[in-house]
Amino acid sequence: MKKIALITGISGQDGAYLAKLLLSKNYTVVGADRRSARDDKWRLRKLGVENKIIIEDFELSEITQIIRIFNKYKISEVYNLAAQSFVGSSFLNPISTSDVTGLGVLRILEVIRNLKYKPKFYQASSSEMFGDVLESPQTMKTPFNPVSPYAISKLFAHYTTINYRKAYDLFTVSGICFNHESPLRGEDFITRKITTGLSKIKAGILDCLEVGNIDAKRDWGFAGDYVHAMWLMLQQKKARDYIIATGKMYTVRQFINESLKYFDFDAYWTGKNENEKLVLKKNNKTIIKINKKFYRPNEVEKLLGDASLTKKQLKWKPSVNFKNLVKIMSLSDLEVYNR
Ligand code: NDP
């Protein structure tokens, strides 16, 4: 019998990579998708899986839709990737973020608890839960210290996932993923904002890219590697939570500097703090500048994960390092905007 996997957030970055992975493992993939006027299937198309999955209407705030899907299919594994996933937006929309990113998980787990059959459940937790970090690198023992509505909602979801495992003996796990990127990453996130921004400047359709805190540090990995760890977590005998990270940390500035190489931009940084800018040597044109609009009301200055236990127990390791990640993303966007 083919296993049936339900992926919520199928239209997102991880949804596409995970769908591709599960199809390659002969799963039937049901993709839960909220109705959208936009073309939200472009990622699935890009990976060549759009017509290989079953799409079902799904809105995380509508419990009846969740019940309907679980009654329609005998689902073996649930990957809950749906969320309002952008930290910046969560400050503007804290209530809807909490409803979807936090309470949404409780809705799914309540439905699962009341089912006759018991699917395994994966929750997409986030390194943002470590927030204003209390130790570095962060391990499974590091206390959480969230500093955004997004992170607080994710923490609620994380503890709810643990509670349903302990209280009801369900196979529910939570992967604490550090930032993971790809050419399919949303364009609001800084990595993709940089690679699309530089591509547009190169193509002459953007003058200058505006960014926020370029000294923020992140542990950036490749999304394709991270969905593999998610799948591994649901194949274990024992349900437990893991950190998924590369163990290397870089600044936004380093990401920009590394990316510049692929656009043949010879440029230098000048100025301080919010007056800092990146200027082309050949004509003194500013191509990147700081706009305080992109500062967060509460910033997470640095995140660095220790995934040594994950590597040992799941026999998982990231295959794409920082330099390769920047290369893959830069070349992909260069092609999109400079055909
Ligand atoms: P994306 O933002 O690319 O995808 C989020 C998905 O959730 C989209 O398909 C979106 O649909 C869907 N969604 C949003 N709101 C609702 C809703 N109300 N009902 C149903 N679906 C909804 O995120 P990623 O793929 O990058 O990340 C996957 C998960 O992992 C997210 O939960 C994210 O918070 C978490 N995570 C991601 C990290 C990363 O670095 N990428 C790091 C740590 C955790 P739509 O297209 O309609 O907006």
Ligand code: GDP
């Ligand atoms: P996050 O770690 O989930 O918040 O992922 P993001 O890619 O959105 O942000 C990573 C870091 O980049 C954060 O510390 C941001 O403050 C910083 N950053 C600096 N400039 C920008 C910007 O213009 N957009 C975004 N999204 N982040 C920025």
